[in-house]
Amino acid sequence: MHLIKDNSIVVTKTQYTAEEFIQKKIVLLKDEVEPFFAVDLEDICNKHIRWLTSMPRVTPHYAVKCNDDINILKLLAYLGAGFDCASKGEIKKVMDLGVSADRIIYANPCKQSSYIRYAQEVGIETMTFDNEQELMKIKQLHPNAKLVLRIVTDDSNAVCRFSMKFGADINTACKLIEKAQEIDMTIIGVSFHCGSGQMTSKAFVDAIQNARIIMNYGIKLGFNMHLLDIGGGFPGNTGTEDYFSEISAAINKTLEEHFPDNGNIRIIAEPGRYYVASAYALATNVIASREMIDSETGNMKYMYYINDGVYGSFNCVLYDHYVPEPSLLPKNESNKKYTSSIWGPTCDGLDCIHQSIQMPKLNIGDWILWKNMGAYTISAAVRFNGLPFGKPHYFMSKQFWDSVKAAFQTIPRKYQVDTSVIRHNSCDCSNEVEDDMLPWLPEDFIEDATVVTIQ
Numbered sequence: 408m409h410l411i412k413d414n415s416i417v418v419t420k421t422q423y424t425a426e427e428f429i430q431k432k433i434v435l436l437k438d439e440v441e442p443f444f445a446v447d448l449e450d451i452c453n454k455h456i457r458w459l460t461s462m463p464r465v466t467p468h469y470a471v472k473c474n475d476d477i478n479i480l481k482l483l484a485y486l487g488a489g490f491d492c493a494s495k496g497e498i499k500k501v502m503d504l505g506v507s508a509d510r511i512i513y514a515n516p517c518k519q520s521s522y523i524r525y526a527q528e529v530g531i532e533t534m535t536f537d538n539e540q541e542l543m544k545i546k547q548l549h550p551n552a553k554l555v556l557r558i559v560t561d562d563s564n565a566v567c568r569f570s571m572k573f574g575a576d577i578n579t580a581c582k583l584i585e586k587a588q589e590i591d592m593t594i595i596g597v598s599f600h601c602g603s604g605q606m607t608s609k610a611f612v613d614a615i616q617n618a619r620i621i622m623n624y625g626i627k628l629g630f631n632m633h634l635l636d637i638g639g640g641f642p643g644n645t646g647t648e649d650y651f652s653e654i655s656a657a658i659n660k661t662l663e664e665h666f667p668d669n670g671n672i673r674i675i676a677e678p679g680r681y682y683v684a685s686a687y688a689l690a691t692n693v694i695a696s697r698e699m700i701d702s703e704t705g706n707m708k709y710m711y712y713i714n715d716g717v718y719g720s721f722n723c724v725l726y727d728h729y730v731p732e733p734s735l736l737p738k739n740e741s742n743k744k745y746t747s748s749i750w751g752p753t754c755d756g757l758d759c760i761h762q763s764i765q766m767p768k769l770n771i772g773d774w775i776l777w778k779n780m781g782a783y784t785i786s787a788a789v790r791f792n793g794l795p796f797g798k799p800h801y802f803m804s805k806q807f808w809d810s811v812k813a814a815f816q817t818i819p820r821k822y823q824v825d826t827s828v829i830r831h832n833s834c835d836c837s838n839e840v841e842d843d844m845l846p847w848l849p850e851d852f853i854e855d856a857t858v859v860t861i862q
């Protein structure tokens with residue numbers, strides 16, 4: 408039994424933290440212990456504002472692969488962000504929300520031919536490439552494409568590196584520009600990606616300088632090079648705000664130096680984790696435990712099994728090299744800590760979230776909260792062993808809801824033709840308080856919250 412419908416948003420009179428939201432929710436959940444996410448949509452909006460104020464010249468194109476949750480896409484579409492899509496599926500998902508093709512960059516340098524054709528059919532022109540075969544492919548399938556040349560970066564300081572897979576070096580880039588000129592294809596600019604989880608601003612500074620060199624070469628050959636795409640890699644966890652400020656300041660300064668605003672240059676970025684990492688907190692339940700004696704120290708040690716793991720929401724532990732931090736709900740102030748390990752629910756020994764961590768003793772049925780779980784988590788999760796992973800439960804304050812509700816009320820373009828479909832779709836794609844949803848809410852929540860079901 409799920410106590411709240413998919414895509415419902417809990418709108419509260421006062422503002423809640425994720426912790427408060429989760430705590431109130433688990434009071435009433437009782438035996439319903441499936442893992443779930445508390446999704447703070449307001450946090451995403453705050454990130455957007457921070458972006459616009461920190462780098463006013465750089466238009467963000469949200470990297471859909473990072474987390475393709477429909478409510479995030481709706482909110483960002485409403486807030487005016489662009490989108491970085493890497494496949495037909497991502498393009499379709501974003502365009503079905505009514506986002507126009509000129510707000511999308513197809514930023515996968517190696518694309519399936521049928522997807523290039525699809526992009527052409529739906530009017531997406533801006534796309535990246537980094538090799539001659541791809542250039543020839545696009546020439547054949549989408550001769551009017553506006554090409555963006557992806558160059559390599561030094562991503563040695565990034566958590567997830569891309570440059571071994573994508574990007575042309577300076578020599579290759581110059582040859583590609585010559586080739587494009589020869590076959591009459593249009594290059595409009597340069598892109599790069601400094602690696603996901605990039606830890607230095609220098610990587611951005613160097614890459615922007617290299618982009619300038621390549622752009623100059625293109626201009627020399629007669630191309631109208633007017634797009635600079637500085638990619639993703641911006642930090643998004645709570646606590647990385649200062650670091651984001653440092654990166655953005657360095658970027659602004661470098662742009663001023665190498666790409667002064669002359670009315671012709673357009674600068675975009677493809678942030679993924681920046682937008683979503685801190686908006687998601689995951690609540691998991693301890694479903695089993697095992698007590699042992701540590702043969703080295705003679706102390707007790709514990710193994711805990713929780714109901715989401717590396718095949719589900721914690722796939723970031725394997726793919727994104729993420730070290731998630733547990734906190735206990737309710738907070739356990741006990742300072743007696745034991746060496747513990749935390750395991751996912753599948754039958755696989757690989758399914759381990761923490762090999763060794765100091766924690767107070769936990770009981771079966773205890774809840775563990777994991778913050779900063781929005782980036783590269785549910786987007787790559789699978790139901791291995793028939794086990795579910797965290798389901799998103801959205802919340803926001805009434806005040807915030809009042810200013811953004813139109814984001815969730817817009818009628819998808821594909822439904823516009825046949826309005827009868829919408830009427831039968833239970834909720835007119837508009838907000839509607841569903842009374843039958845209310846009983847799950849904790850006592851003091853009923854006063855304070857309404858549940859809005861959106862389509």
Ligand SMILES: *Cc1c(COP(=O)(O)O)cnc(C)c1O
Nearest residue numbers: 470603639640641677678679680
């Ligand atoms: C993954 C990816 C991004 C997003 O990277 P983040 O580190 O999440 O910001 C942006 N652009 C491209 C081409 C990507 O592959």
